[in-house]
Amino acid sequence: MTNDHAETPPSGLRIPAEPVPLSEVARFDHETDVLVVGFGCAGAAAAREAAAAGADVLVLERFSGPGGSTAQSGGEVYLGGGTRVQKACGFDDTPEDMYAYLHAALGPHVDEEKLRLYCEGGVEHFEWFRACGVPFQESLYGEPGWMAPTKDGLMWLGENAWPYDTLARPVPRGHRPPVEGFAGGLLMERLAAAATAAGARAHTDTRASALVVDASGRVAGVVARRFGEEVHYRARKGVVLTTGGFVDDEEMVSHHAPLLSGHGKVSDGGDDGSGIRMACALGAATRRMASVEAALIVMPEAACRGMLVNALGQRFINEDVYPGLFSHAALHQPAPWWVILDEEGFAAYSARNPTAMPPDHVAETLAELEEELGIPAGALETTVTTYNRHAALGEDALFHKNPKWLRELKAPFAAIDPRVLARLAENRREATGISGFTLGGLHTTVDGEVLHVTGRPIPGLYAAGRASAGIHGDGYVSGTSIGDGTFFGRRAGRAAAG
Template identity: 55%
Template structure:
């Protein structure tokens, strides 16, 4: 048998002299989706092997803020005094996750959200019944619930608002705690974990996927999966060639990942006939402090506001990058800056300060009168708590007064969790991937399931299209990971 580390073309099972390992279900990738898939497959009675190319589990999920988007009336929502339904959650996600978001996946996710919350808690994932009540990327506290723009225009007019950002209790970012808990659950299960094992190709019999080849310390090993292979290898933001090919607007930006989102799992599935979807879409973590932005405004290079500043900041990031090339500034006054506690500023200080808007406009290099007109219009209505242009909540509206400041988003920030490693105008990750059913079956170009092949997490085109809300990666990955693992286990 000969194999190549570079090709992703499937290998015929007839070319494998003898399989190194055999199991019922083979899960590729030990992030949150892979862990959930392996736990679900094992719970369904399948012998399960979980492969990970690093020396331990975690993946990009371990580096995340730890928000999981859940709703419909979870115990945390109830404890914080909020009523919610799956129907209202569905309305919000359909609007927030962009045109052509997967309506059936969203519906299934929302209808089963309370059950999924309870499954996470049963694994040991901690959530604190308290609310963080102002815009931020990651709160500096351990509060267990936060708004994700549900109470901002236009979404508050489309669905009854309820906070649904469920934060894993942690000192700092919660992703590490989530993965530690799921890792402990895997260790307590019968799932066999093979680390330092890099999957290279799928193995097929006709149109059926029956296993994989992998590299392990320079040796080639082969795995036969009697029931199914589940790909949970992440997105492709670390693969510069794939990004340039599919999502050129993301080229050259910082990447929010563990460095291993190389798209190989997607390419292996494609080589076996998988269809792909929304490959140009990406989440944009723009380098601004939401608490500063809502107290002032965000404008483009011509001094124009372009979005409601109190929506989920990832949607601001997408608009800033895709519509304005990140040539945007946060404009606020001294009072607005001072109102943001120092531990929420992440080291951000104004790049330009001036006594008049005209001077600030000149320092930035905007056309004369452009920013002056924007601030004058904003102030004209803000005193009455009105924003007829973008309908920002009255909670954040007041006239801006001298001295004024501008923050150049392209200069970046350094979250405390990253320290000196932070910076840059934006951090991105990809949202597109292989097409799957709600049960994780990978679909081909005819919309038919590829027998024996399943996928979950960022290797798939999940809930999203051209929109993103924090928590829908960890939520999507764990929820549909469970479904993929169960479906693979039940396949005969």
């Protein structure tokens, strides 16, 4: 899965993405009805549905097997509206509540049409995963976290935090396969097997580099490279681009999503935006290219038990929101950021998380901690004093953190620095403590048709997953990338087959 035999260009150089006129293709090496480019979750979903609709389907994957970022992910899928797992765990849910939460948490500027369809189709999409062989245990993981360390099939993803608990009935919607921790491998294995079982074939070690276009402007195939050889693929009905996002292309990030510049990357290392560039070279429009997912490398439970502060020692959000949202908020705050805890908070957190690293700074007084962290004298003290005054009254008057996390913080104090863990994880000294991936991409209809900058669909060209713009506006909640990638991947596959 990690061997890229399809020739990675030297750093800084790109495979040209200019479309190739059909008249210049002397001979096609392979023909199919639907050609899917990229075998992650969106590609698997498109391939399965196109094959199930009776089309001959071929998937090109530049690595040595299916997987993409999906296989390395947490495997959480944001689903709701009353799935059997939600019901078994005692929760009533509706598409309207799901929509209200996601509209706020993924916003502002969500794609309302796509989001509406996604929420209305939540239960059916959950059953589709089950039909693909993805198992879900009917039990709830009730603690805050990026991921469940258990096999529970359901988890909260910020639905019970302010202000979202005032906008919609709080119901957990993070669905996940029964794996302790990262579950993306199992999820992807099952989706790839389901696509193959439906009849889709795959050519691995094959990197698509350009689209083939006929004289009418219709996409007719793809030029690819395999072990140094150029290979030409004819797609009789359509090409579906499911090549993932662009966080691994520094130039695209600095041009389109500069909020992530200099930060770490949440990807399999292959999110180089090649599909987006191939389609743009044909005049495709893009959307929401600046929208990003961000992950501040702190344990959400530690943040809940203490507080998150910026470089000025100020809190900036209720720490019990979905951690992607506090991370996104951090991106707009002066860096660096810390989790501030007291001894009791750290003891409670580490008792539940035996692998928790010791705090990076410990001090008897807040004045000492301020000096150690380089926070202006008195700033952190003011923050903690205000927090404690409100905690004593049982309310977080500034940010409305749930009272169950509120407690007066007492000396001695500790600080956790997200950069320390990030340096280890990313193996680079200048790690900022935040990493992320891109959410924007090709502008598509709800059926995956890629739109030209003029607004009309480009005939024969479809996209889904992070190669396209999905339901997201400025915000991100876990599970919505695999969620909308597969949901709209299925629609794109069906449309291409039709």
